[in-house]
Amino acid sequence: MAIDPTPTAPPPAVRIRGLSKRFGSGEREVKALDGVDLDFQAGKLSLIVGPSGCGKTTLLSVVAGILDADAGEVSIFGETITSMGDRARTRFRARRIGFVFQQYNLLPALTAAENASIPLVIAGWRKAPAVARAAEVLASIGMAGKVDSLPAQLSGGQMQRVAIARALVHDPSLLVCDEPTAALDHESGLAVMGLLRHAADQPDRAVLVVTHDNRVFHLGDRIAHMDDGRVARVEDRGPDLSAA
Amino acid sequence: MAWIAIKMLVGDRAKFVGIVLGLTFASALMTQQGSIFCGMLLRTGALISDVAGDDLWVMDPGVQFVDDVRPMRESELDRVRGVPGVKWAVPLYKGNGRVRLTFNPDDLKEKTYSPDRLRNDRRESARPSAPSNIFTRGLNLFVRGAGDLDSPPPRWYTPDDVNVVETVVLVGVDDVSMIGAPARGAMVGPGPRGRMWVGRPEDLRRPDAILVDRVGLRRLFPGCRLEKPFDDPPESEEAYLARLEAFVRAAPEIEMNDRRAVIVGVCEATRTFQSNPVVFTLYSRAKRFMPMERKMLTFILARTGKDADGASPVAAEVAERIRERTGLAAWTGREFAFRTIKYYLIYTGIPINFGVTVTLGFLVGTAIAGQTFYNFTIENLKQFGSLKAMGASNVQIVGMILLQASLAGSLGYGLGVGLSALFGMKTLDRWGNSTELASFTPWQLLPITATAIALICVLASLVSAQRVLRLEPAVVFRS
Numbered sequence: 001m002a003i004d005p006t007p008t009a010p011p012p013a014v015r016i017r018g019l020s021k022r023f024g025s026g027e028r029e030v031k032a033l034d035g036v037d038l039d040f041q042a043g044k045l046s047l048i049v050g051p052s053g054c055g056k057t058t059l060l061s062v063v064a065g066i067l068d069a070d071a072g073e074v075s076i077f078g079e080t081i082t083s084m085g086d087r088a089r090t091r092f093r094a095r096r097i098g099f100v101f102q103q104y105n106l107l108p109a110l111t112a113a114e115n116a117s118i119p120l121v122i123a124g125w126r127k128a129p130a131v132a133r134a135a136e137v138l139a140s141i142g143m144a145g146k147v148d149s150l151p152a153q154l155s156g157g158q159m160q161r162v163a164i165a166r167a168l169v170h171d172p173s174l175l176v177c178d179e180p181t182a183a184l185d186h187e188s189g190l191a192v193m194g195l196l197r198h199a200a201d202q203p204d205r206a207v208l209v210v211t212h213d214n215r216v217f218h219l220g221d222r223i224a225h226m227d228d229g230r231v232a233r234v235e236d237r238g239p240d241l242s243a244a
Numbered sequence: 245m246a247w248i249a250i251k252m253l254v255g256d257r258a259k260f261v262g263i264v265l266g267l268t269f270a271s272a273l274m275t276q277q278g279s280i281f282c283g284m285l286l287r288t289g290a291l292i293s294d295v296a297g298d299d300l301w302v303m304d305p306g307v308q309f310v311d312d313v314r315p316m317r318e319s320e321l322d323r324v325r326g327v328p329g330v331k332w333a334v335p336l337y338k339g340n341g342r343v344r345l346t347f348n349p350d351d352l353k354e355k356t357y358s359p360d361r362l363r364n365d366r367r368e369s370a371r372p373s374a375p376s377n378i379f380t381r382g383l384n385l386f387v388r389g390a391g392d393l394d395s396p397p398p399r400w401y402t403p404d405d406v407n408v409v410e411t412v413v414l415v416g417v418d419d420v421s422m423i424g425a426p427a428r429g430a431m432v433g434p435g436p437r438g439r440m441w442v443g444r445p446e447d448l449r450r451p452d453a454i455l456v457d458r459v460g461l462r463r464l465f466p467g468c469r470l471e472k473p474f475d476d477p478p479e480s481e482e483a484y485l486a487r488l489e490a491f492v493r494a495a496p497e498i499e500m501n502d503r504r505a506v507i508v509g510v511c512e513a514t515r516t517f518q519s520n521p522v523v524f525t526l527y528s529r530a531k532r533f534m535p536m537e538r539k540m541l542t543f544i545l546a547r548t549g550k551d552a553d554g555a556s557p558v559a560a561e562v563a564e565r566i567r568e569r570t571g572l573a574a575w576t577g578r579e580f581a582f583r584t585i586k587y588y589l590i591y592t593g594i595p596i597n598f599g600v601t602v603t604l605g606f607l608v609g610t611a612i613a614g615q616t617f618y619n620f621t622i623e624n625l626k627q628f629g630s631l632k633a634m635g636a637s638n639v640q641i642v643g644m645i646l647l648q649a650s651l652a653g654s655l656g657y658g659l660g661v662g663l664s665a666l667f668g669m670k671t672l673d674r675w676g677n678s679t680e681l682a683s684f685t686p687w688q689l690l691p692i693t694a695t696a697i698a699l700i701c702v703l704a705s706l707v708s709a710q711r712v713l714r715l716e717p718a719v720v721f722r723s
Binding site for chain 1: 245247248251252254255256626627629630631632633634635636637640716717718720721
């Protein structure tokens with residue numbers, strides 16, 4: 001199902017056209033994505049939802065540039081990520097994309113600030129300024145007291161906050177989040193979504209969240225419902241922040 | 245990224261310790277076995293290194309190593325003396341002699357031990373001398389039919405006269421110059437350090453005189469504990485020297501080839517490969533201490549001097565002249581020592597045996613360190629995947645893995661070499677002489693071990709890195 005952008009809308013932050021991805025071959029072939037067309041705007045929190053195995057995470061992986069598509073095109077703020085070489089795409093990810101994972105993926109030996117500083121270190125920052133900047137970001141999301149804590153000393157919600165700080169520390173244009181609330185209780189999930197909602201309130205940043213947690217659907221500006229590798233429908237609406 | 249790599253490695257303490265221990269084990273085993281190998285090989289040329297003052301060793305051309313005794317005619321000595329560039333040349337006899345002696349340990353102890361020590365010794369002698377510990381008790385349980393190990397033959401604790409027949413290395417030094425004798429000067433005490441414990445090399449001029457080496461006293465006078473100071477309670481060097489002096493005064497006469505020999509001093513000699521006692525005497529007397537043969541001259545020790553025209557030829561040049569003019573073989577001491585080592589390397593199984601041990605150390609070290617390091621990387625695969633997803637390049641990731649491997653390798657290498665050095669120090673006695681175990685670590689062994697450890701680390705990190713390089717960053721989105 002092709003979703004055309006409205007003629008009056010600004011150019012999309014993320015533009016997806018004819019995206020296909022298959023896994024396996026022969027009888028075992030699975031169409032994870034089957035000609036997906038989608039646009040996501042900057043300054044919005046966009047949710048990709050759907051049942052398990054519908055292709056949400058595959059779509060997010062291709063958009064984030066960590067998985068090659070078989071066909072189709074993905075542009076992020078005008079740069080076509082699907083036509084980039086490996087190195088260029090790696091550099092693009094380091095510069096423009098922030099990641100939030102379901103299992104946090106924090107390095108257990110590093111403190112919260114050190115974990116949050118990783119994207120800056122990858123970009124070539126020295127340790128001290130990178131950690132200092134990460135501590136500022138952690139403080140801005142209410143984690144000032146946990147800067148020197150190791151992941152093992154943090155709760156699930158706190159670890160996800162550190163992961164969000166890590167995703168935001170280098171001021172990316174696109175934030176991709178895979179099931180950020182799946183491992184959290186309702187309250188912590190809402191708090192994390194609130195942070196993502198806040199992160200999306202910037203005109204030069206788009207936030208994509210893959211989730212099947214219908215308790216947070218109301219926070220999305222645009223919700224793309226996927227089924228069987230296709231976009232079934234797209235809902236555009238203003239967020240209901242009353243519960244966040 | 246370096247600090248992240250180091251924190252990742254050190255953060256998982258159990259794995260980190262496992263990796264470092266594996267590398268330490270490999271490094272220690274390779275260095276220690278290598279050191280023992282080198283130490284043993286150096287012992288093969290013990291006589292060569294102990295003889296000072298000469299430049300050249302001249303011998304029968306068929307001689308392959310220092311123990312390969314092929315006597316020459318005495319007239320060869322004059323021929324060598326006639327070669328231009330030879331300042332002086334002296335004879336040296338070296339052969340395996342046989343000593344016989346009879347002594348009463350109680351008498352000897354009475355004359356050498358202090359009264360307190362003698363009382364203790366008699367008390368100890370009344371007890372069975374076989375050790376009793378958990379191992380020996382366990383052994384008695386399992387080896388029932390082999391007799392009671394706690395009951396040694398009675399002669400060990402109710403000693404009568406003991407008869408000793410022992411093969412010794414007999415060294416006959418030049419009667420006049422005494423070139424080849426142990427260096428003058430005491431082993432301990434003030435003044436320049438020589439190789440004499442009791443007596444002087446000049447004492448060899450006394451009738452029937454011989455010098456014996458300190459360690460050899462253990463084989464010549466078993467049970468008298470003359471070869472080293474007492475450990476419990478510790479005996480001072482002065483007391484030990486006094487005991488050795490008393491021993492020289494009281495030592496029984498020795499019989500060699502039906503001739504009388506008298507111990508006039510105790511010296512220090514580098515242990516020989518066969519660990520036989522070393523006996524020094526004069527060249528003329530050594531010929532009497534051995535069954536008479538027509539030719540007795542074993543080696544000629546020569547010193548280079550000036551030519552007739554006043555030029556000073558180097559030793560190698562004079563050696564070449566000796567070879568040309570006399571048909572004998574001539575080597576510098578260093579060359580002859582290496583020639584001896586080369587013989588043992590080629591014609592004995594020693595290098596193969598040690599090579600197998602060192603290779604096993606390398607393989608076991610590789611297996612332990614490599615497997616642990618690989619497991620460490622595999623367990624951190626998701627973390628490496630996250631770093632890749634966040635934009636870390638393959639070069640950065642491989643750099644991290646290599647850094648982790650080099651850090652663990654450096655630590656393991658340092659600890660291993662340190663342990664080996666400690667072991668080497670433990671093999672020395674209190675005066676820095678080697679004991680039963682020879683251990684010598686030449687500097688070349690250190691880079692060789694370092695290369696082997698680096699190879700282990702590179703192998704381990706390559707295997708680990710290729711898993712990380714093949715890793716799709718999308719793995720991070722799979723829960």
